Amino acid sequence: MKERRRPxxxxxxxxxxxxxxGTVSRVLNGGHNVxxxxxxxxxxxxxxxxxxxxxxxxxxxxxxxxSVGFLLTEPQERFFxxxxxxxxxxxxxxxxxxxxxxxxxxxxxxxxERRRITRYITGGHVDxxxxxxxxxxxxxxxxxxxxxxxxxxxxxxLGLGGQIAYVGADERGxxxxxxxxxxxxxxxxIATITGPLDTxxxxxxxxxxREELAAAGLxxxxxxxxxxxxxxxxxxAAMTALLRRAPDLDAVFVASxxxxxxxxxxxxxxxxxxxxxxxxxxxxxxxxxxxxxPPLTTIRQPFDRISTEMVRxxxxxxxxxxxxxxxxxxxxVRRESS
Numbered sequence: 001m002k003e004r005r006r007p008x009x010x011x012x013x014x015x016x017x018x019x020x021x022g023t024v025s026r027v028l029n030g031g032h033n034v035x036x037x038x039x040x041x042x043x044x045x046x047x048x049x050x051x052x053x054x055x056x057x058x059x060x061x062x063x064x065x066x067s068v069g070f071l072l073t074e075p076q077e078r079f080f081x082x083x084x085x086x087x088x089x090x091x092x093x094x095x096x097x098x099x100x101x102x103x104x105x106x107x108x109x110x111x112x113e114r115r116r117i118t119r120y121i122t123g124g125h126v127d128x129x130x131x132x133x134x135x136x137x138x139x140x141x142x143x144x145x146x147x148x149x150x151x152x153x154x155x156x157x158l159g160l161g162g163q164i165a166y167v168g169a170d171e172r173g174x175x176x177x178x179x180x181x182x183x184x185x186x187x188x189x190i191a192t193i194t195g196p197l198d199t200x201x202x203x204x205x206x207x208x209x210r211e212e213l214a215a216a217g218l219x220x221x222x223x224x225x226x227x228x229x230x231x232x233x234x235x236x237a238a239m240t241a242l243l244r245r246a247p248d249l250d251a252v253f254v255a256s257x258x259x260x261x262x263x264x265x266x267x268x269x270x271x272x273x274x275x276x277x278x279x280x281x282x283x284x285x286x287x288x289x290x291x292x293x294p295p296l297t298t299i300r301q302p303f304d305r306i307s308t309e310m311v312r313x314x315x316x317x318x319x320x321x322x323x324x325x326x327x328x329x330x331x332x333v334r335r336e337s338s
Contacts, residue, residue, distance in 0.1 A: 008049040017045035067102045068092075068314065069126040071117065073140050074133050075109035082230060082258055083286045084303070085132065088154060091307025092130055099315065103130075114140055122147045128314045130154070131164075135198045150317035152310045155200040156325070165323040167309040171201050171283075174299035174330035175208025176215075178253050178281040181297070181332055183216040187251035187279055191224040193238040193263060195255040202227070205255045205283060224249060228259055235259025239266035251279040251338070257288040257298055264292055264337075279338035285331075294336035302328050 010028075014021045019038050026034050027042040034042075045051075070089055072079055079085050093103045104126060108114040121129060121144065128150035134141050134157050141157045145164055153166040182190050192209045195202035206225070213220055223245045228234035235254060239262065242249060254260035260282035264274060272278045274294060282289055285300035309326045317323065 008051040010051070012049050013042065013045045013051045016049055017041040067104055067126050068096055068311075069104050069106050069121060069129045070132065071106045071108060071121075071129050071140065072132045073108050073114075073135065073138050076107050078109075078133075078231070079107060081232070082256075083288055084256075084284055084301075087286065087303045088132060088307055091304050092311055095308045095311035099311075108140060114138075114143075118143050118147075121149055128152070128318045130310050130314060131157070133199070134158075135196065150314060152314040152317065154306065154310060158198065158200055158203070163323065165313045165317055165325065167306050167313060167326045167328070168200065169301045169306065169328050169330050171204035171330070172208035172211070174283060174301075174332075175205040175253065175255075176212040177330070177332045178283070178297075178299055179209055179212035180216070181334070182251040182253065182279055182281060182338060183212070183218065185251075185279060185338060188218060189221075189224065189246065189249045190218065190251040190253065191226070191242050191246060191249045193235055193242070193252060193254045193259055194225065194227045195230050195259075197227055201255065201283075209253055221246070228255075230256045230259060232258050232262040235262030236266045237262070239263035240270075243267075243270050243272075249278065251281075253281045253283075255283050257282040257284045257286045257292075257296055260296055260298070260337075261288055261292055264296075275336070275338050281338050285333050289333075289335070292337065297335045297338040298333050300331040300333050302330070 010021055010024050014024045019041060023034060023038050024042050026032060027039055070092055072085060089105065096103050106117050108117045129144060131141060131151050131153040134153055141153065141164055144151045151164050153164050155168045156166050157164050179190060190213065192206065194206045197203055210220060226238035226242050228238040252263060254263050260280060263280060267274055267278055274280050280296065282296045282298035285298045289296040289298045305328050313324060
């Protein structure tokens with residue numbers, strides 16, 4: 001019978017690299033106090049030997065799990081409907097892979113799930129949390145902050161200023177750019193479908209809409225504002241309500257591409273031509289923007305950079321840095337809907 005090959009150990013790596021076991025251990029734990037020459041030799045030896053870190057053994061020594069949680073505070077069906085979540089998940093997974101850290105997907109859409117996941121996180125099963133889609137009044141962000149769990153949120157957590165690190169896009173500036181674009185096309189009755197007004201995106205995009213209307217000298221009309229929930233069905237219902245209240249509207253800024261898909265369905269059912277009768281603009285530049293007919297003018301969020309920065313800030317928080325914030329620029333993408 002063929003003898004089973006023994007997996008390589010840290011001693012094999014040290015021997016291959018020509019360094020001490022302690023040097024290899026320091027490389028595996030972040031490379032602190034290791035010369036560039038020794039670092040290169042150890043990494044080359046790891047590749048040649050095929051050495052794989054024993055995470056369980058290392059966690060017993062370091063007190064860390066060497067894993068990170070991706071926590072979505074929405075019902076499970078939203079994860080599958082909204083393409084932004086999967087884009088962020090993929091970007092964070094790739095950014096963490098460069099550090100050989102696995103990412104655990106966790107969904108807490110109700111109180112029972114929130115309690116269960118809070119116990120799991122505070123039990124030391126992850127070293128930190130990437131928090132996505134946090135509503136004001138949702139207790140997860142506050143619970144994790146009180147438990148001193150390193151957290152980085154996607155978007156500024158409402159009501160927790162300074163307590164939690166976050167990465168966001170310039171949502172107010174992006175909304176202003178879209179309204180400016182619609183007004184430059186001669187539109188004067190510009191409506192908006194907002195996201196939930198207990199989320200940073202909902203609040204900031206509505207603020208940008210109001211500010212740009214004022215800058216363009218256009219009247220603010222509450223009949224032109226409808227709140228929705230970032231879903232396709234919600235966008236359709238909100239557009240139907242807007243057409244009923246303000247049938248003379250000639251443009252609509254929709255605060256997500258997914259809601260804009262629903263808005264386009266409502267406009268088609270109402271016999272309105274896009275963009276001839278009503279110009280439509282979205283927000284995100286998600287895959288949903290290219291799936292509409294006509295293709296959607298939208299505001300591009302830099303999701304790849306958001307993911308990378310969230311991971312960078314979280315690793316810094318795990319290492320003991322204070323909370324900080326990063327705001328990234330957005331970009332107007334012109335297509336046939338406006």
